[in-house]
Amino acid sequence: MLESEYENRLEFFRQSILALPTTELKYHLFLLLTAIEQTNTQQTRDILAVSIDLTLQCQQFLILKQNSPELRNQIHLVNKRYDSLARLINKYDSNFVFYPHLLTIGCAILAIITGIFFAILGGVTGLATGIMNQQNPLKFFALGLLVGLCMGGAIGNRAPEYILETPLIRQLRFALRGLTENLRHLSTSKKSFHEYLDDVLEELLKKNFDGNQEKLEQFLQSRTSYQVATHPAQFVSKKLKGYVGQHAFIIIDIPNRKPFTLEFATSPSKTDKKPKQCITQETTGQTIAEMMALHRKMQETHACTYHYMANKMKPGEIDCLAYVLKLTDGVNQPRPNIQRFYQQNRVGNFLAFFINKLSTFTEEQQQRSSLLAAPPSHEPK
Incomplete structure (x- = not known):
């Protein structure tokens, strides 16, 4: 396959991901795209073809309501496409059989x-x-x-x-693990994203717009903004500022309500505190509502509990910034150009070196995984 043809297929894959309804699944598919986009080989071409088939099938699956008679059949078809992808990746991993x-x-x-x-x-x-x-x-x-x-x-x-393992196989396996968990959850969840969105819209209508449907519709269609910000992470103590990186979160500010956060944390971050990094992104009220609904949906599987942190959390891969990227990817927003490790002390820089070096995807790769990155972050004056 010519390089130009391969790039066209990659772009079709990207657009197919963007065409999915709001879902965490986009984050994992974008990582899969990032893994194969730099290398045009028979291996990556085969994976690209199967990945496109899986994404197109997910489009049909995700638009269905929870009680749709077609749901069971669509789940079967999605699982079939997923199994094809998993078998293909295992086929190209020469070490998979024995180690x-x-x-x-x-x-x-x-x-x-x-x-x-x-x-x-x-x-x-x-x-x-x-x-x-x-x-x-x-x-x-x-x-x-x-x-x-x-x-x-x-x-x-x-x-x-x-x-x-080679970088390609590591990245493919990481993306596949994310797809595995997310697809399993989507196929067994008792509450769909549509239901969460209905809950959010009903809550906005009652609490923010006094039951005025016209005002709610005006908010959903109008331009607004949100912020992606960071504070020095504290982990278990304020004494650890500067040692363990940055804590990333999204700040939402909507009418008749105090600013609040969407984040992976045991307790909400303070929105009145000066952030170390901050990016303001314009969007619509509808996108904000969908982001809020996706956050509630993700709390089913990504709630920041001590059990989750001990068993799944991995700095640089599965952490607060990855959670933010899942939210922005899920609603087709640019990935915020913020750093996990920013203005660290010497010990913090020492730890950051190893974490960044051993992470499956570099920060540069993560920034270009989906849409164009948002403008560089800065420390507010």
Whole structure:
């Protein structure tokens, strides 16, 4: 296939993703697109063809209501297209047959080893910091121990895949895992996105527009804006600012309501606090409503609980910024050009180096995964 023809097929895939109704699925499909767009080989051409088939089938599936008689058949067809994609990716992964379980065991063992090493390193660093700052050294020791254990475990867990697998296979497998979980949830969920959107519109009508349908329609059709912002992440303590990256979130400001956030967090971020990075994006009221509904839908599977953080969260891959990107991708908004690690101290930069190096997709790849990126972020004056 000529390069120009391959680029045309890639663009058709991109437009097919954009044509999907509001859904988290777009985020994972865009990652799949990013993985194959730089290489025109028989392998990537085959994957592209099957990915397009899956996306077109998802278009028909996602427009159906929850009680539609066609729903079961559409789920079967989507699963059939997905199985074809999974088999194809496994076919091109020469290591798939004999080492997946060994790789899992190796990742777990190395995560324990590096977790202990970084925990000791973090504890010593925390102790020294506490003494130099003339504060409680034991508290800083405990914080350093905890952060070192978490970060070291995350680094060790990814290292074997980084060493043993090619970048393409790593990216394909990461995108496939996301597709697997999201499609499984969509096919078994008892409440559809349409129902969440109806709930949001009803809530807006009653609480923000005093039951005036005309005012609600005017808001939905008019231009408005939202902000994507970051604060220094604190993880488990304010003392960790500058060590563990930035916490990303979306600020929504609609009539007759205080600004509120859509985010992956255990508690809401303060909207009156000066952000470190901030991007304002114009859109319509309808898009804002759909973003709110998608956020509620995603809380079924991505609620920020301690169980989720311990079992699924991976800094640089599955975190607060990834959550924001799922929301913006889901409603066809540009990806915000903000950084996970911004104005870090030396220890923070040290951790950021390993996290960025071992992440499946680079920040540059993540920024170009969907639409044109929004303007560069800045620290508000």
